[in-house]
Amino acid sequence: MICLQCKTRNPVGNKFCRECGGKLVPDEDVLAAEEAARVEEERKQETLASLLAQSFALLEADRPDEALPLAEEAAALAPSSTSAHALLASLYEQTEQLEKAQASLERVIELNPDSAADRQKLEQLRRGVRVLPVRRGATRRKPVAAPPAWLPAAAATAVAVA
Numbered sequence: 001m002i003c004l005q006c007k008t009r010n011p012v013g014n015k016f017c018r019e020c021g022g023k024l025v026p027d028e029d030v031l032a033a034e035e036a037a038r039v040e041e042e043r044k045q046e047t048l049a050s051l052l053a054q055s056f057a058l059l060e061a062d063r064p065d066e067a068l069p070l071a072e073e074a075a076a077l078a079p080s081s082t083s084a085h086a087l088l089a090s091l092y093e094q095t096e097q098l099e100k101a102q103a104s105l106e107r108v109i110e111l112n113p114d115s116a117a118d119r120q121k122l123e124q125l126r127r128g129v130r131v132l133p134v135r136r137g138a139t140r141r142k143p144v145a146a147p148p149a150w151l152p153a154a155a156a157t158a159v160a161v162a
Contacts, residue, residue, distance in 0.1 A: 001026065048078045055087060064094040075104075082111050086118070093125065101125060 001010045001024050008019035012034060017024055051074035058067035068091045074084040089104035105122040109115060124130075 044077065048074055048081065048084070051077065052083060052087065055091070059087075059091065059094075064091050067091055068095060080111055082108050082115075085111070089121075093130070098125065 001012055001014060002008070003010060003017035003020060003022055003024060005022040006017060006020040008017055010018055010024060014024055016022065051070050055067040055070040055074065058064070058070070068088075071084060071088045071091050075081065075088050078084055085104045085107045089101045089108065092098070092101035092104060102122065102125055105118060105125065108118045109122060112118065
C-alpha cells in the first residue's frame with residue numbers, strides 16, 4: 001500500500017504509514033487480491049491434506065504402488081512440505097526405488113536440518129539398511145550388518161588364548 005501523504009510503500013495490511021504515521025486507506029483491489037490469495041492458499045492446503053490422507057490410507061492398506069502417485073502429487077503441490085517428502089521417501093523405499101527414496105529424504109533434511117531421525121534414516125538407507133516393516137505377503141531379506149568394531153580384537157584374543 002502506498003501512503004497518500006508521503007508516497008511511502010507500506011506492507012499490505014498496515015493501518016498507518018511506517019514513515020509519516022498517516023492513516024492508510026486500503027485499496028479495494030488490494031483487498032480483493034489478498035482475499036483471493038488467502039482462499040487459494042486454503043484450497044491448496046485442503047488438497048494437500050486430502051492427498052496425504054489418501055496416500056497414508058493406501059499405504060496402511062499395503063497398496064504403496066497406488067499411494068505413490070498421490071504422494072508425488074502432494075510433494076509437487078507443496079514442495080516445502082516435509083510430510084509429503086517423508087511419505088514419498090517411505091513409498092519409494094517400499095517400491096524399491098532407493099535412489100528416489102534417498103533424494104526425498106535429502107529434501108526432508110534440507111527443509112528440516114535439525115531432524116536427527118531423518119538424518120539417521122538417510123544414513124541407514126545409504127548403507128543399505130532397510131527399516132521398513134515387511135509388507136504382507138512379501139519376503140524381504142535382512143541386510144547383512146557390519147560386524148561390531150570390537151569383534152576383530154575379541155577374535156584375536158580368543159585365538160591367542162586357545
